[in-house]
Amino acid sequence: MQALPIFFNITDRLCVVIGGGDVATRKVSMLLKANAAVKLIAPEICPELTALADAGKIQFVKASYHSDNLAGACMVIAATDDEAVNAQVSLDAKARNIPVNVVDAPALCTFTMGSIIDRSPVVIAISSEGNAPVLARYIRSKIETMLPAAYGRIADIAGEFRDKVKVKFATTQLRRRFWENVLQGPLVERVLSGQEQAARELLQNLLDDNNIVSTQGEVFLVGGGPGAPDLLTFRALRLMQQCDVCVYDKLVSPEVMELVRRDAELIYVGKERDQHTMPQQEINELLASLAKQGKRVLRLKGGDPFIFGRGGEEIETLMQHGVPFQVVPGITAANGVSSYAGIPLTHRDYAQACLFITGHLKDGTLDLDWASMARPKQTVVIYMGLVGLAQICEQLIAHGVSPSMPAAVVQQGTTQRQRVVTATLQDLPQKVAEAELKAPCLTIIGEVVHLREKLNWFNV
Numbered sequence: 001m002q003a004l005p006i007f008f009n010i011t012d013r014l015c016v017v018i019g020g021g022d023v024a025t026r027k028v029s030m031l032l033k034a035n036a037a038v039k040l041i042a043p044e045i046c047p048e049l050t051a052l053a054d055a056g057k058i059q060f061v062k063a064s065y066h067s068d069n070l071a072g073a074c075m076v077i078a079a080t081d082d083e084a085v086n087a088q089v090s091l092d093a094k095a096r097n098i099p100v101n102v103v104d105a106p107a108l109c110t111f112t113m114g115s116i117i118d119r120s121p122v123v124i125a126i127s128s129e130g131n132a133p134v135l136a137r138y139i140r141s142k143i144e145t146m147l148p149a150a151y152g153r154i155a156d157i158a159g160e161f162r163d164k165v166k167v168k169f170a171t172t173q174l175r176r177r178f179w180e181n182v183l184q185g186p187l188v189e190r191v192l193s194g195q196e197q198a199a200r201e202l203l204q205n206l207l208d209d210n211n212i213v214s215t216q217g218e219v220f221l222v223g224g225g226p227g228a229p230d231l232l233t234f235r236a237l238r239l240m241q242q243c244d245v246c247v248y249d250k251l252v253s254p255e256v257m258e259l260v261r262r263d264a265e266l267i268y269v270g271k272e273r274d275q276h277t278m279p280q281q282e283i284n285e286l287l288a289s290l291a292k293q294g295k296r297v298l299r300l301k302g303g304d305p306f307i308f309g310r311g312g313e314e315i316e317t318l319m320q321h322g323v324p325f326q327v328v329p330g331i332t333a334a335n336g337v338s339s340y341a342g343i344p345l346t347h348r349d350y351a352q353a354c355l356f357i358t359g360h361l362k363d364g365t366l367d368l369d370w371a372s373m374a375r376p377k378q379t380v381v382i383y384m385g386l387v388g389l390a391q392i393c394e395q396l397i398a399h400g401v402s403p404s405m406p407a408a409v410v411q412q413g414t415t416q417r418q419r420v421v422t423a424t425l426q427d428l429p430q431k432v433a434e435a436e437l438k439a440p441c442l443t444i445i446g447e448v449v450h451l452r453e454k455l456n457w458f459n460v
């Protein structure tokens with residue numbers, strides 16, 4: 001290690017920046033974020049810096065650099081495009097023992113600033129000691145995706161309880177154990193899902209009774225998206241890797257299931273057409289009872305839990321039982337499948353509205369609002385419409401939709417098993433039967449389907 005990483009408190013302390021362009025602007029902004037008193041030296045400055053000076057946020061000295069500018073500074077940054085000036089600043093600062101950074105000139109610096117991930121009060125800085133700044137930025141972007149923005153709020157809440165914890169636990173070892181317990185438990189998820197008051201109450205309860213965290217389970221109602229695993233949200237993936245038990249159904253693709261924590265118990269609850277492995281009410285109760293055993297329960301569903309997913313019923317039961325939960329939206333089939341089929345659902349010229357309909361047959365019949373489905377200038381997306389496809393096409397034509405209206409059925413969209421059949425509304429049932437498409441299939445009806453001829457991009 002050639003340099004010692006430190007976090008330097010510069011609040012209200014004088015920091016001098018030499019230079020008036022874009023680079024100086026970036027450095028000034030960072031210093032202001034850290035609450036420094038910034039003095040800027042330059043003969044000319046760019047409009048952004050002028051705005052900061054006019055607003056009184058920085059002190060601007062309109063002059064060429066002189067060593068006297070460094071008086072009283074706790075750090076100095078040279079950001080000019082004049083190498084001689086930069087070198088002089090470095091010499092002068094070193095002579096006065098003032099830490100100096102010269103942009104893009106590691107040899108002239110006594111300190112450098114890493115690539116920063118700001119989750120204040122948690123701050124991470126990555127340095128490659130000047131050897132590979134692009135690599136440092138790449139590493140930063142990787143870490144950014146792993147650390148939800150709310151991590152800073154967790155640190156804030158922990159800070160609020162710091163003194164109380166000190167009073168309750170006398171030794172450093174006990175305090176450390178307490179915090180480890182807290183941070184591995186449900187507190188973090190409460191904060192990340194925006195339930196900060198509940199997080200505070202949990203922390204208070206934990207302080208009053210050490211066992212409460214380990215006995216309280218919860219349910220994560222997670223949308224697993226249409227199939228491709230990289231269409232999961234960051235939050236979905238994080239929770240999938242934390243659960244003790246995963247309750248999943250038929251629609252969740254094997255690729256997505258691969259990402260569930262290896263050690264988690266898996267409970268399949270089915271939901272194939274006409275043969276629900278477990279009735280919905282039993283699934284609702286199962287979730288509540290698993291959580292009441294203290295487990296972190298992942299309820300993993302295909303697409304989005306609130307779109308033809310019965311997620312609402314599940315959380316209603318959880319609420320009745322007082323079980324904590326959070327809902328993580330997923331990409332619904334209409335979005336994912338249409339994108340991967342090259343069919344935009346709306347288009348300025350063809351469709352200003354889009355309907356999501358369930359084509360699920362009840363007692364072998366379809367009771368849909370055919371008149372609203374037959375309106376012009378819209379796209380109709382039908383979930384679960386494979387079995388009733390002939391009836392749907394027939395009824396739409398009977399309600400005034402042109403038999404030559406373009407339509408598509410997409411099987412297992414977004415996955416390597418995706419298949420797309422396009423036809424006119426009149427021919428669609430026969431073409432789909434000939435292609436022997438199997439569920440899950442999504443039907444898209446509307447002028448936009450024509451666009452696939454130009455926009456098809458995903459070929460498996």
Ligand SMILES: C[S@@+](CC[C@H](N)C(=O)[O-])C[C@H]1O[C@@H](n2cnc3c(N)ncnc32)[C@H](O)[C@@H]1O
Pocket residue numbers: 226227251301302303304305306307308309331332333334337382383384385410411412413414439440441442443
């Ligand atoms: C019970 S609904 C659940 C919808 C899900 N909650 C969502 O938001 O996508 C099941 C229907 O979604 C559609 N579906 C889901 N994933 C699909 C995919 N990858 N390809 C085609 N259709 C899909 C099919 O119409 C399937 O019958």
